[in-house]
Amino acid sequence: MAARAANDDLVFGMSTALTGPAAELGRNMKQGVEAAMAEANAQGGIRGRQLRLIALDDGYEPDRTAPNMRxxxxxxxxxxxxxxxxxxxxVVAAPIAMRKRTLLFGAFTGAGVLRKNPPVRYVINYRASYAEETGAMVDSLVEQFGLQPQQIAFFTQRDAYGDAGYIGGVQALERHGLPDEARVAHGRYQRNTVAVENALADILMASEPVRAVIMVGAYEPCAAFIRMAKDSGLEAKYLSVSFVGPEPLAEALGAVGDGVIVTQVVPHYDSDSTIVKRYHTALERWDPDARPSFGSLEGYLSMQVLLAGLRTIEGPLDREAIVESLENLGDFDIGLREPLSFSPQDHQASHQVWPTVIRDGRVCPVEWTDLFAEEVRP
Incomplete structure (x- = not known):
């Protein structure tokens, strides 16, 4: 049998953080995508063609992302x-993808910049948005934990990521009757640093007592903030969006992390759903030393969604055909037990948010009602 030519592969690209303070997130995402590709390749690939990933390091810095994309x-x-x-x-990658008519798919971010209405043709997402994550937090804190909107503060990264989570959270607070955004305590820190002291001071000096802090940051500064806040006597609930990386956050916090809530946009990796079981098998085959994580599960699920689109293409497997295949999927199921859907008017497959809580250094699944029912209100 003649050897398969490498140029016959279906080649995909990734610009991600493989070094720097967000490196674990990038490595996990890459691991999940590659595990899904390896699983598909073992089953014959797509129409007999193998899938291959080229991943470049951008260190979570936009000025390195642009040349990687090009x-x-x-x-x-x-x-x-x-x-x-x-x-x-x-923020840098999306305009390049649009100009070059190349799909930017399944990015590990819930930012609104990738969720235009109507959607941009060449940007398609798997995960729920940061607005949906922070909205779920606010709804539960107000409706089940009994807080007033102005008792909820924000600790965010000083960039588009932090702003996306903050804006979504404030919009949720306004739905619950927040009279004035100026009454929301908001501390910010610089990306790729752990200089969180000023952010903490802004929250501690709030005009009203803070009883919950929603965090939109990376795991190292979030861990530093929680430690300093508790040392300062801030008795509050601490909640973070999924991008933080719950496993490295739990590891960084140790015993101090008990009770910290992290929302997820994928089910827990200990779930017994069909697709999660497949993920465990695929991950172990790809890298026997890999530990399951929410990040690699997201990468795996995102790639499964892309594969679902690829398998419907009957003509040439090119850039435009991939976009059209995803837009035409409609309602579909990958074994997640949750509804997924795409259309030309809807470029986000999932809107589901799952809460988890850190206990004894582990990230545990939990329901909002059970979580707050067992808590003593601050």
Whole structure:
């Protein structure tokens, strides 16, 4: 049998954080995408063609993302960009993808910049938005934990990522009767640093007592903030969006992390759903030393959604065909037990948010009602 030519592969690109403070997030996402590709390749690929990923490191810095995107699209001729990590990098990546008519798919960010209405043709998402994550937090804090909107503060990264989570959270607070955004305590820190002291001071000096802090940041500064806040006597609930990386956050916090809530946009990796069981098998085959994580599960699920689109293509497997295949999926199921849907008017497959809580260094699944029922209100 003649050897398969490498140029017959279906090649996809990724610009992600493989070094720096967000490196674990990038490595996990890459691991999940590659595990899904390896699983598909073992089953014959797509119409007999193997899938391959070219991943470049951008260190979670936008000025490195732009040249990566151009190199992947212009020099490596990738069919699509998959699984990029981060909002500040997405702000740079999305316009390049649009100009070059190349799909930016399944980015590890819930930012609104990738969720235009009507949607941009070349930007398609798997995960729920940050607005949906922070909205779920606010709804539960107000409706089940009994807080007033002005008792909820925000600790965010000073960039598009932090702003996306903050804006979504404030919109949720306004739905619950927040009279004035100026009454919301808001501390910010600089990306790729752990200089959180000023942010904490802004929250501690709030005119009203803070009883919950919603965090939109990376795991190292969030861990530093929680430690300092508790040392300062701030008795509050601490909640974070999924991008934080719950496992590294739990590891960084140790015993101090008990009770910290992290929303997820994928089910817990201990779930017994069909697709999660497949993920465990695929991950172990791809890397026997890999530990399951929410990040790699998101990468795996995102790639499964893309594969669902690829398998419907009957003509040439090119950039435009991939976009059209996803837009035409309609309602579909990958074994997640949750509804997924795409259309030309809807470029986000999932809107589901799952809460988890850190207990004894582990990230545990929980229901909002059970979580707050067992808590003593501050």
């Amino acid at each position: 190199y992947l699209i212009d020099n490596q001729h990738v069919l699509a960009i998959v699984g990029n990590v981060g909002t500040p990098t997405a």
